[in-house]
Amino acid sequence: MQIVRNNKTYTITDNDLFIINSGDIHLTRSLGHVEVLCLLIPYELITKSISEDKSIRFREYFSHDELYEDPVFKSMLHQLISMRALYEQRPKGFQFLFISSLNLFLYILYNNYVVSQNIEIDKITKHLPRLKELLDYVEMNYSERISLKDAASFVALNPEYFCRTFKKLTGFTFIEYVNLVRLAHIHKDILDTDDSITAIQERHGFTNNKVFSRMFKETYGCTPSKLRG
Structure with a gap:
Protein backbone atom coordinates (compact mmCIF):
# COMPACT_ATOMS: atom_id res chain seq x y z
CA MET A 1 0.00 0.00 0.00
CA GLN A 2 1.11 3.56 -0.63
CA ILE A 3 0.61 6.49 1.73
CA VAL A 4 1.12 10.04 0.46
CA ARG A 5 1.78 12.71 3.06
CA ASN A 6 3.29 16.19 2.60
CA ASN A 7 4.63 15.65 -0.90
CA LYS A 8 6.28 12.34 0.01
CA THR A 9 5.17 8.84 -0.93
CA TYR A 10 5.77 5.85 1.35
CA THR A 11 5.36 2.25 0.22
CA ILE A 12 4.17 0.14 3.15
CA THR A 13 4.96 -3.58 3.21
CA ASP A 14 4.40 -6.49 5.62
CA ASN A 15 4.44 -5.50 9.31
CA ASP A 16 5.35 -1.87 8.63
CA LEU A 17 3.71 0.76 10.82
CA PHE A 18 2.66 4.27 9.80
CA ILE A 19 1.36 7.01 12.11
CA ILE A 20 -0.90 9.70 10.65
CA ASN A 21 -0.60 12.67 12.99
CA SER A 22 -3.67 14.67 13.97
CA GLY A 23 -4.69 17.21 11.34
CA ASP A 24 -2.48 15.81 8.56
CA ILE A 25 -4.02 15.56 5.11
CA HIS A 26 -3.04 12.28 3.50
CA LEU A 27 -3.98 9.84 0.79
CA THR A 28 -3.76 6.06 0.72
CA ARG A 29 -3.97 3.70 -2.23
CA SER A 30 -3.59 -0.05 -2.43
CA LEU A 31 -1.51 -1.76 -5.11
CA GLY A 32 -3.51 -4.94 -5.56
CA HIS A 33 -5.20 -6.84 -2.71
CA VAL A 34 -3.85 -5.89 0.71
CA ASP A 65 12.91 -4.45 7.80
CA GLU A 66 14.90 -1.84 9.70
CA LEU A 67 13.36 -2.24 13.17
CA TYR A 68 12.46 -5.93 13.46
CA GLU A 69 15.08 -6.45 16.20
CA ASP A 70 14.22 -3.24 18.07
CA PRO A 71 12.44 -4.23 21.35
CA VAL A 72 10.48 -0.95 21.45
CA PHE A 73 9.09 -1.44 17.95
CA LYS A 74 8.34 -5.11 18.68
CA SER A 75 6.44 -4.09 21.80
CA MET A 76 4.29 -1.63 19.80
CA LEU A 77 3.47 -4.32 17.24
CA HIS A 78 2.61 -6.74 20.05
CA GLN A 79 0.07 -4.29 21.48
CA LEU A 80 -1.49 -3.73 18.05
CA ILE A 81 -1.78 -7.46 17.42
CA SER A 82 -3.30 -7.93 20.88
CA MET A 83 -5.90 -5.25 20.20
CA ARG A 84 -6.79 -6.85 16.89
CA ALA A 85 -7.24 -10.28 18.50
CA LEU A 86 -9.40 -8.84 21.27
CA TYR A 87 -11.55 -6.88 18.82
CA GLU A 88 -12.11 -9.93 16.60
CA GLN A 89 -12.65 -12.53 19.35
CA ARG A 90 -14.55 -10.24 21.77
CA PRO A 91 -14.32 -12.29 24.97
CA LYS A 92 -16.43 -11.11 27.92
CA GLY A 93 -15.04 -7.81 29.20
CA PHE A 94 -12.57 -7.52 26.31
CA GLN A 95 -12.94 -3.72 26.42
CA PHE A 96 -10.86 -3.54 29.61
CA LEU A 97 -7.97 -5.45 28.03
CA PHE A 98 -8.33 -3.49 24.79
CA ILE A 99 -8.00 -0.16 26.62
CA SER A 100 -5.02 -1.55 28.54
CA SER A 101 -3.22 -2.50 25.31
CA LEU A 102 -4.12 0.85 23.76
CA ASN A 103 -2.68 2.75 26.71
CA LEU A 104 0.52 0.68 26.59
CA PHE A 105 0.82 1.40 22.86
CA LEU A 106 0.41 5.15 23.47
CA TYR A 107 2.83 5.06 26.41
CA ILE A 108 5.54 3.48 24.22
CA LEU A 109 4.81 5.87 21.36
CA TYR A 110 4.88 8.98 23.55
CA ASN A 111 8.06 8.07 25.41
CA ASN A 112 10.05 7.04 22.35
CA TYR A 113 8.79 8.66 19.18
CA VAL A 114 7.68 12.25 19.80
CA VAL A 115 9.19 14.56 17.17
CA SER A 116 9.36 18.33 16.68
CA GLN A 117 6.91 20.14 14.44
CA ASN A 118 7.93 20.91 10.86
CA ILE A 119 8.14 24.73 10.88
CA GLU A 120 7.26 25.11 7.18
CA ILE A 121 4.24 22.84 7.45
CA ASP A 122 3.20 24.48 10.71
CA LYS A 123 2.92 27.85 8.94
CA ILE A 124 0.32 26.56 6.52
CA THR A 125 -1.70 24.34 8.88
CA LYS A 126 -3.87 27.37 9.68
CA HIS A 127 -5.57 26.63 6.35
CA LEU A 128 -6.31 22.99 7.26
CA PRO A 129 -9.93 23.46 8.41
CA ARG A 130 -10.89 25.12 5.10
CA LEU A 131 -8.90 22.59 3.07
CA LYS A 132 -10.66 19.74 4.84
CA GLU A 133 -13.99 21.33 3.98
CA LEU A 134 -12.81 21.46 0.37
CA LEU A 135 -11.84 17.77 0.41
CA ASP A 136 -15.31 16.91 1.75
CA TYR A 137 -16.80 19.01 -1.06
CA VAL A 138 -14.67 17.17 -3.63
CA GLU A 139 -15.80 13.81 -2.27
CA MET A 140 -19.43 14.84 -2.67
CA ASN A 141 -19.03 16.50 -6.10
CA TYR A 142 -16.06 14.75 -7.75
CA SER A 143 -18.15 13.62 -10.72
CA GLU A 144 -18.82 17.25 -11.66
CA ARG A 145 -16.33 19.69 -13.16
CA ILE A 146 -14.44 21.44 -10.34
CA SER A 147 -12.05 24.08 -11.62
CA LEU A 148 -8.91 25.24 -9.87
CA LYS A 149 -10.40 28.73 -9.66
CA ASP A 150 -13.54 27.38 -7.99
CA ALA A 151 -11.47 25.41 -5.47
CA ALA A 152 -9.32 28.43 -4.56
CA SER A 153 -12.45 30.53 -4.14
CA PHE A 154 -14.00 27.86 -1.91
CA VAL A 155 -11.14 28.22 0.60
CA ALA A 156 -10.81 32.00 0.04
CA LEU A 157 -7.20 31.84 -1.15
CA ASN A 158 -5.34 33.30 -4.07
CA PRO A 159 -5.21 30.58 -6.81
CA GLU A 160 -1.41 30.60 -6.98
CA TYR A 161 -1.00 30.37 -3.20
CA PHE A 162 -3.73 27.72 -3.05
CA CYS A 163 -1.83 25.57 -5.58
CA ARG A 164 1.39 25.74 -3.58
CA THR A 165 -0.34 25.08 -0.26
CA PHE A 166 -2.40 22.16 -1.57
CA LYS A 167 0.68 20.55 -3.11
CA LYS A 168 2.66 20.89 0.14
CA LEU A 169 -0.11 19.37 2.23
CA THR A 170 -1.16 16.51 -0.05
CA GLY A 171 1.73 15.84 -2.42
CA PHE A 172 -0.57 16.33 -5.42
CA THR A 173 -1.85 19.18 -7.49
CA PHE A 174 -5.54 19.85 -6.94
CA ILE A 175 -6.51 18.41 -10.33
CA GLU A 176 -4.43 15.26 -9.67
CA TYR A 177 -6.20 14.84 -6.33
CA VAL A 178 -9.67 15.15 -7.87
CA ASN A 179 -8.73 12.58 -10.52
CA LEU A 180 -7.44 10.19 -7.85
CA VAL A 181 -10.77 10.45 -6.03
CA ARG A 182 -12.50 9.62 -9.31
CA LEU A 183 -10.16 6.69 -9.88
CA ALA A 184 -10.95 5.20 -6.48
CA HIS A 185 -14.69 5.19 -7.28
CA ILE A 186 -14.06 3.83 -10.77
CA HIS A 187 -11.84 1.06 -9.38
CA LYS A 188 -14.61 0.02 -6.97
CA ASP A 189 -17.30 -0.02 -9.67
CA ILE A 190 -15.12 -2.07 -12.05
CA LEU A 191 -14.90 -4.76 -9.37
CA ASP A 192 -18.45 -4.48 -8.02
CA THR A 193 -20.56 -3.97 -11.17
CA ASP A 194 -20.93 -5.38 -14.68
CA ASP A 195 -21.24 -1.94 -16.27
CA SER A 196 -18.91 -1.14 -19.14
CA ILE A 197 -15.68 0.59 -18.24
CA THR A 198 -16.63 3.50 -20.50
CA ALA A 199 -19.96 3.96 -18.70
CA ILE A 200 -18.25 3.78 -15.30
CA GLN A 201 -15.62 6.29 -16.38
CA GLU A 202 -18.24 8.75 -17.61
CA ARG A 203 -20.41 8.28 -14.53
CA HIS A 204 -17.57 9.34 -12.27
CA GLY A 205 -16.57 12.37 -14.33
CA PHE A 206 -13.27 11.23 -15.87
CA THR A 207 -13.53 12.68 -19.37
CA ASN A 208 -9.89 12.59 -20.55
CA ASN A 209 -9.30 9.03 -21.79
CA LYS A 210 -5.53 9.42 -22.19
CA VAL A 211 -5.04 10.77 -18.68
CA PHE A 212 -7.44 8.16 -17.30
CA SER A 213 -5.54 5.24 -18.83
CA ARG A 214 -2.16 6.55 -17.67
CA MET A 215 -3.23 7.37 -14.11
CA PHE A 216 -5.14 4.12 -13.65
CA LYS A 217 -2.12 2.02 -14.61
CA GLU A 218 0.23 4.14 -12.48
CA THR A 219 -2.10 3.85 -9.48
CA TYR A 220 -3.21 0.23 -9.68
CA GLY A 221 -0.47 -1.39 -11.74
CA CYS A 222 -2.73 -2.67 -14.51
CA THR A 223 -5.29 -1.57 -17.09
CA PRO A 224 -9.00 -1.35 -16.16
CA SER A 225 -9.85 -4.32 -18.40
CA LYS A 226 -7.13 -6.47 -16.82
CA LEU A 227 -8.40 -5.56 -13.36
CA ARG A 228 -11.80 -6.93 -14.26
CA GLY A 229 -10.16 -10.01 -15.76
Whole structure:
Protein backbone atom coordinates (compact mmCIF):
# COMPACT_ATOMS: atom_id res chain seq x y z
CA MET A 1 0.00 0.00 0.00
CA GLN A 2 1.11 3.56 -0.63
CA ILE A 3 0.61 6.49 1.73
CA VAL A 4 1.12 10.04 0.46
CA ARG A 5 1.78 12.71 3.06
CA ASN A 6 3.29 16.19 2.60
CA ASN A 7 4.63 15.65 -0.90
CA LYS A 8 6.28 12.34 0.01
CA THR A 9 5.17 8.84 -0.93
CA TYR A 10 5.77 5.85 1.35
CA THR A 11 5.36 2.25 0.22
CA ILE A 12 4.17 0.14 3.15
CA THR A 13 4.96 -3.58 3.21
CA ASP A 14 4.40 -6.49 5.62
CA ASN A 15 4.44 -5.50 9.31
CA ASP A 16 5.35 -1.87 8.63
CA LEU A 17 3.71 0.76 10.82
CA PHE A 18 2.66 4.27 9.80
CA ILE A 19 1.36 7.01 12.11
CA ILE A 20 -0.90 9.70 10.65
CA ASN A 21 -0.60 12.67 12.99
CA SER A 22 -3.67 14.67 13.97
CA GLY A 23 -4.69 17.21 11.34
CA ASP A 24 -2.48 15.81 8.56
CA ILE A 25 -4.02 15.56 5.11
CA HIS A 26 -3.04 12.28 3.50
CA LEU A 27 -3.98 9.84 0.79
CA THR A 28 -3.76 6.06 0.72
CA ARG A 29 -3.97 3.70 -2.23
CA SER A 30 -3.59 -0.05 -2.43
CA LEU A 31 -1.51 -1.76 -5.11
CA GLY A 32 -3.51 -4.94 -5.56
CA HIS A 33 -5.20 -6.84 -2.71
CA VAL A 34 -3.85 -5.89 0.71
CA GLU A 35 -4.96 -6.32 4.31
CA VAL A 36 -4.42 -3.29 6.53
CA LEU A 37 -4.91 -2.92 10.27
CA CYS A 38 -6.18 0.61 10.94
CA LEU A 39 -6.50 2.07 14.44
CA LEU A 40 -8.16 5.48 14.82
CA ILE A 41 -7.20 7.17 18.10
CA PRO A 42 -9.07 10.37 19.10
CA TYR A 43 -6.48 13.10 19.62
CA GLU A 44 -8.38 14.23 22.72
CA LEU A 45 -7.50 10.91 24.36
CA ILE A 46 -3.84 11.95 24.26
CA THR A 47 -4.22 15.61 25.19
CA LYS A 48 -6.43 14.81 28.19
CA SER A 49 -3.67 12.61 29.61
CA ILE A 50 -0.72 14.80 28.57
CA SER A 51 -2.14 18.26 29.27
CA GLU A 52 1.23 20.04 29.33
CA ASP A 53 1.83 19.36 25.64
CA LYS A 54 -0.21 21.64 23.41
CA SER A 55 0.79 19.97 20.13
CA ILE A 56 2.12 16.43 19.94
CA ARG A 57 3.57 14.89 16.82
CA PHE A 58 4.95 11.39 16.43
CA ARG A 59 7.39 9.73 14.09
CA GLU A 60 5.50 8.59 11.01
CA TYR A 61 7.14 5.66 9.27
CA PHE A 62 8.36 2.50 11.02
CA SER A 63 9.97 0.00 8.64
CA HIS A 64 9.82 -3.58 9.86
CA ASP A 65 12.91 -4.45 7.80
CA GLU A 66 14.90 -1.84 9.70
CA LEU A 67 13.36 -2.24 13.17
CA TYR A 68 12.46 -5.93 13.46
CA GLU A 69 15.08 -6.45 16.20
CA ASP A 70 14.22 -3.24 18.07
CA PRO A 71 12.44 -4.23 21.35
CA VAL A 72 10.48 -0.95 21.45
CA PHE A 73 9.09 -1.44 17.95
CA LYS A 74 8.34 -5.11 18.68
CA SER A 75 6.44 -4.09 21.80
CA MET A 76 4.29 -1.63 19.80
CA LEU A 77 3.47 -4.32 17.24
CA HIS A 78 2.61 -6.74 20.05
CA GLN A 79 0.07 -4.29 21.48
CA LEU A 80 -1.49 -3.73 18.05
CA ILE A 81 -1.78 -7.46 17.42
CA SER A 82 -3.30 -7.93 20.88
CA MET A 83 -5.90 -5.25 20.20
CA ARG A 84 -6.79 -6.85 16.89
CA ALA A 85 -7.24 -10.28 18.50
CA LEU A 86 -9.40 -8.84 21.27
CA TYR A 87 -11.55 -6.88 18.82
CA GLU A 88 -12.11 -9.93 16.60
CA GLN A 89 -12.65 -12.53 19.35
CA ARG A 90 -14.55 -10.24 21.77
CA PRO A 91 -14.32 -12.29 24.97
CA LYS A 92 -16.43 -11.11 27.92
CA GLY A 93 -15.04 -7.81 29.20
CA PHE A 94 -12.57 -7.52 26.31
CA GLN A 95 -12.94 -3.72 26.42
CA PHE A 96 -10.86 -3.54 29.61
CA LEU A 97 -7.97 -5.45 28.03
CA PHE A 98 -8.33 -3.49 24.79
CA ILE A 99 -8.00 -0.16 26.62
CA SER A 100 -5.02 -1.55 28.54
CA SER A 101 -3.22 -2.50 25.31
CA LEU A 102 -4.12 0.85 23.76
CA ASN A 103 -2.68 2.75 26.71
CA LEU A 104 0.52 0.68 26.59
CA PHE A 105 0.82 1.40 22.86
CA LEU A 106 0.41 5.15 23.47
CA TYR A 107 2.83 5.06 26.41
CA ILE A 108 5.54 3.48 24.22
CA LEU A 109 4.81 5.87 21.36
CA TYR A 110 4.88 8.98 23.55
CA ASN A 111 8.06 8.07 25.41
CA ASN A 112 10.05 7.04 22.35
CA TYR A 113 8.79 8.66 19.18
CA VAL A 114 7.68 12.25 19.80
CA VAL A 115 9.19 14.56 17.17
CA SER A 116 9.36 18.33 16.68
CA GLN A 117 6.91 20.14 14.44
CA ASN A 118 7.93 20.91 10.86
CA ILE A 119 8.14 24.73 10.88
CA GLU A 120 7.26 25.11 7.18
CA ILE A 121 4.24 22.84 7.45
CA ASP A 122 3.20 24.48 10.71
CA LYS A 123 2.92 27.85 8.94
CA ILE A 124 0.32 26.56 6.52
CA THR A 125 -1.70 24.34 8.88
CA LYS A 126 -3.87 27.37 9.68
CA HIS A 127 -5.57 26.63 6.35
CA LEU A 128 -6.31 22.99 7.26
CA PRO A 129 -9.93 23.46 8.41
CA ARG A 130 -10.89 25.12 5.10
CA LEU A 131 -8.90 22.59 3.07
CA LYS A 132 -10.66 19.74 4.84
CA GLU A 133 -13.99 21.33 3.98
CA LEU A 134 -12.81 21.46 0.37
CA LEU A 135 -11.84 17.77 0.41
CA ASP A 136 -15.31 16.91 1.75
CA TYR A 137 -16.80 19.01 -1.06
CA VAL A 138 -14.67 17.17 -3.63
CA GLU A 139 -15.80 13.81 -2.27
CA MET A 140 -19.43 14.84 -2.67
CA ASN A 141 -19.03 16.50 -6.10
CA TYR A 142 -16.06 14.75 -7.75
CA SER A 143 -18.15 13.62 -10.72
CA GLU A 144 -18.82 17.25 -11.66
CA ARG A 145 -16.33 19.69 -13.16
CA ILE A 146 -14.44 21.44 -10.34
CA SER A 147 -12.05 24.08 -11.62
CA LEU A 148 -8.91 25.24 -9.87
CA LYS A 149 -10.40 28.73 -9.66
CA ASP A 150 -13.54 27.38 -7.99
CA ALA A 151 -11.47 25.41 -5.47
CA ALA A 152 -9.32 28.43 -4.56
CA SER A 153 -12.45 30.53 -4.14
CA PHE A 154 -14.00 27.86 -1.91
CA VAL A 155 -11.14 28.22 0.60
CA ALA A 156 -10.81 32.00 0.04
CA LEU A 157 -7.20 31.84 -1.15
CA ASN A 158 -5.34 33.30 -4.07
CA PRO A 159 -5.21 30.58 -6.81
CA GLU A 160 -1.41 30.60 -6.98
CA TYR A 161 -1.00 30.37 -3.20
CA PHE A 162 -3.73 27.72 -3.05
CA CYS A 163 -1.83 25.57 -5.58
CA ARG A 164 1.39 25.74 -3.58
CA THR A 165 -0.34 25.08 -0.26
CA PHE A 166 -2.40 22.16 -1.57
CA LYS A 167 0.68 20.55 -3.11
CA LYS A 168 2.66 20.89 0.14
CA LEU A 169 -0.11 19.37 2.23
CA THR A 170 -1.16 16.51 -0.05
CA GLY A 171 1.73 15.84 -2.42
CA PHE A 172 -0.57 16.33 -5.42
CA THR A 173 -1.85 19.18 -7.49
CA PHE A 174 -5.54 19.85 -6.94
CA ILE A 175 -6.51 18.41 -10.33
CA GLU A 176 -4.43 15.26 -9.67
CA TYR A 177 -6.20 14.84 -6.33
CA VAL A 178 -9.67 15.15 -7.87
CA ASN A 179 -8.73 12.58 -10.52
CA LEU A 180 -7.44 10.19 -7.85
CA VAL A 181 -10.77 10.45 -6.03
CA ARG A 182 -12.50 9.62 -9.31
CA LEU A 183 -10.16 6.69 -9.88
CA ALA A 184 -10.95 5.20 -6.48
CA HIS A 185 -14.69 5.19 -7.28
CA ILE A 186 -14.06 3.83 -10.77
CA HIS A 187 -11.84 1.06 -9.38
CA LYS A 188 -14.61 0.02 -6.97
CA ASP A 189 -17.30 -0.02 -9.67
CA ILE A 190 -15.12 -2.07 -12.05
CA LEU A 191 -14.90 -4.76 -9.37
CA ASP A 192 -18.45 -4.48 -8.02
CA THR A 193 -20.56 -3.97 -11.17
CA ASP A 194 -20.93 -5.38 -14.68
CA ASP A 195 -21.24 -1.94 -16.27
CA SER A 196 -18.91 -1.14 -19.14
CA ILE A 197 -15.68 0.59 -18.24
CA THR A 198 -16.63 3.50 -20.50
CA ALA A 199 -19.96 3.96 -18.70
CA ILE A 200 -18.25 3.78 -15.30
CA GLN A 201 -15.62 6.29 -16.38
CA GLU A 202 -18.24 8.75 -17.61
CA ARG A 203 -20.41 8.28 -14.53
CA HIS A 204 -17.57 9.34 -12.27
CA GLY A 205 -16.57 12.37 -14.33
CA PHE A 206 -13.27 11.23 -15.87
CA THR A 207 -13.53 12.68 -19.37
CA ASN A 208 -9.89 12.59 -20.55
CA ASN A 209 -9.30 9.03 -21.79
CA LYS A 210 -5.53 9.42 -22.19
CA VAL A 211 -5.04 10.77 -18.68
CA PHE A 212 -7.44 8.16 -17.30
CA SER A 213 -5.54 5.24 -18.83
CA ARG A 214 -2.16 6.55 -17.67
CA MET A 215 -3.23 7.37 -14.11
CA PHE A 216 -5.14 4.12 -13.65
CA LYS A 217 -2.12 2.02 -14.61
CA GLU A 218 0.23 4.14 -12.48
CA THR A 219 -2.10 3.85 -9.48
CA TYR A 220 -3.21 0.23 -9.68
CA GLY A 221 -0.47 -1.39 -11.74
CA CYS A 222 -2.73 -2.67 -14.51
CA THR A 223 -5.29 -1.57 -17.09
CA PRO A 224 -9.00 -1.35 -16.16
CA SER A 225 -9.85 -4.32 -18.40
CA LYS A 226 -7.13 -6.47 -16.82
CA LEU A 227 -8.40 -5.56 -13.36
CA ARG A 228 -11.80 -6.93 -14.26
CA GLY A 229 -10.16 -10.01 -15.76
